Every structure is written in C-alpha cells, then in structure tokens.
Amino acid sequence: MLVAAAVCPCPPLLVPEVAAGAAPELEPVRAACADAIGALAAARPDRLVVVGPAEGAGSEVYPEGAPGGFQGFGVDVRVRLGQYKDAGAVADLRLPYGLAVGAWLLERAGWTGPVDGLGVGDALPPETCAALGRDLTSGAVRTALLVLGDASACRTLKAPGYLDERAAPFDAAVGRALGAADGTALAALDTGLARELQVSGRAPWQVLAGAAEGAALTGTPRYEDAPYGVGYVVASWAA
Numbered sequence: 001m002l003v004a005a006a007v008c009p010c011p012p013l014l015v016p017e018v019a020a021g022a023a024p025e026l027e028p029v030r031a032a033c034a035d036a037i038g039a040l041a042a043a044r045p046d047r048l049v050v051v052g053p054a055e056g057a058g059s060e061v062y063p064e065g066a067p068g069g070f071q072g073f074g075v076d077v078r079v080r081l082g083q084y085k086d087a088g089a090v091a092d093l094r095l096p097y098g099l100a101v102g103a104w105l106l107e108r109a110g111w112t113g114p115v116d117g118l119g120v121g122d123a124l125p126p127e128t129c130a131a132l133g134r135d136l137t138s139g140a141v142r143t144a145l146l147v148l149g150d151a152s153a154c155r156t157l158k159a160p161g162y163l164d165e166r167a168a169p170f171d172a173a174v175g176r177a178l179g180a181a182d183g184t185a186l187a188a189l190d191t192g193l194a195r196e197l198q199v200s201g202r203a204p205w206q207v208l209a210g211a212a213e214g215a216a217l218t219g220t221p222r223y224e225d226a227p228y229g230v231g232y233v234v235a236s237w238a239a
Helices: 016-042 098-107 127-136 167-179 183-188 191-196 202-211
Strands: 002-008 047-054 058-063 067-069 078-080 117-119 143-148 217-223 232-238
Touching: 002 016, 002 098, 002 202, 016 098, 016 217, 016 232, 047 058, 047 202, 058 098, 067 098, 078 098, 078 143, 098 117, 098 143, 117 127, 127 202, 127 232, 143 202, 167 183, 167 202, 167 217, 167 232, 183 202, 191 202
Parallel strands: 002 143, 047 117, 047 143
Antiparallel strands: 002 232, 058 117, 067 078, 217 232
16 A cells, blocks of 8 residues: 655765765755655655666565665765664665665655665566556555656756757656656656656656555655756655
8 A cells, every 4th residue: 555655866966975066056956855755754654665776677676774885986975775784684785876865865864664675677668667566555554655766867968868859848747747646647658768868767657656556646746957967856645
C-alpha cells in the first residue's frame, strides 16, 4: 500500500562537499527536497523504499545498511542506506550515485525508520518498471517511496548533453505529471526520447507510476528549474 512519495533529483552536486563553491546555488533544491521528505515522514510509513537510477539493464535491490559515497568526485563523503550497522552483510554492495544521494538526503533529514533501495536501469521498459512498482506496494504494509532522478540534461548550450529544443517541453510535461501525481502521464513517457535527452529519472518515475496505481494520491509541486542545464523536479505525493 503506497501512502506517500517524495520525488527528488539526484545530482551528486546536491552534496555541498561535491558542489564546493557552487553549493549555495543549489540550496533551494536541497530545501525543497527536505520539505518533500518531511511530508513523506508525516505519513508515518512502516517501510521506505528508495528508488533511483542505476547502471545496467535490469534492477538491483539494496538492503538496509548498503554503503555508498562520493570519493569519485574527490571528496571523502560516505553514506549508508539507513541505520543497519552490520557492514559485513552488505560489504559486496555499493550504492549507485543516485541512491547514494538518496541516502545522503535521508541522513540529512534524520530518517530513522526501516529503509531499503531499488536501483533501476535505463534500459528497463515502462511495463517492467510498472510491475516493479506494483510489487513494492502490493501488500498491506504502509509503504512510502523516495524516488530519485533528473529530467533532461540538454536545456542549455553548456548542459552535459548540449542544447536540445525538445528538452524544455519534455521537462515541462514531467513537471506537470509529477506535480499532479499523474501516473498515467508518467507511464506514457517516451523511452527513446528520454534516453536521447539523458533523462535519468524516466525508469524510477515509471516505477512510482506502477506503485501508485489505485492509491488515489494527490501531488504537490515543490521545485522545478534547470540549474547547469539539467532539469530538476521536486514533488510530494500524499493520500
């Protein structure tokens, strides 16, 4: 049973140590993410699943306690998914950057409840993503999702994917769908276009769409902009 969701972008730049001198510029995004996670916590879920982009063609489950970090960006910032302390049990798993950002956001918010993660690959088709979402919320357990992913990376000439005139309309449609908790619109996102626009959130958002089927949630938009030419959307879904 899905009772709430928070949708956040997942650039490592959200971590101030990674952003360095640019850290103040992203404070509005961090604040919106904190508000979304606060609203999620207010629903008092019994279980939280962090869903985010991952490499590979399939999906990967990350149990509570899985480690991650941002050493690849030249900073010694380490995170762990939740409070579980038996590092030996998860030593062979390492969170992909999207889920590591989610873990960092949860640590920043002081989350102490049960949590696990699901990484979804960019190649997963919409129907597979929807089925994964339905599986996450098929029982009676009150479940919430923290869904990570960026919109297009092609909004400006200096964007990672250069300027693509299709990016702004695509991002606007995503913003409307996430802000209105419109799972039907998310399920209909064009997979090929999303890949061309370097959208990391397409598969996680479609997992959310599947999880929310029949849940009658309403959406609250919290942030939408494209700093550094990459689309970031923050939204809350609640009963």
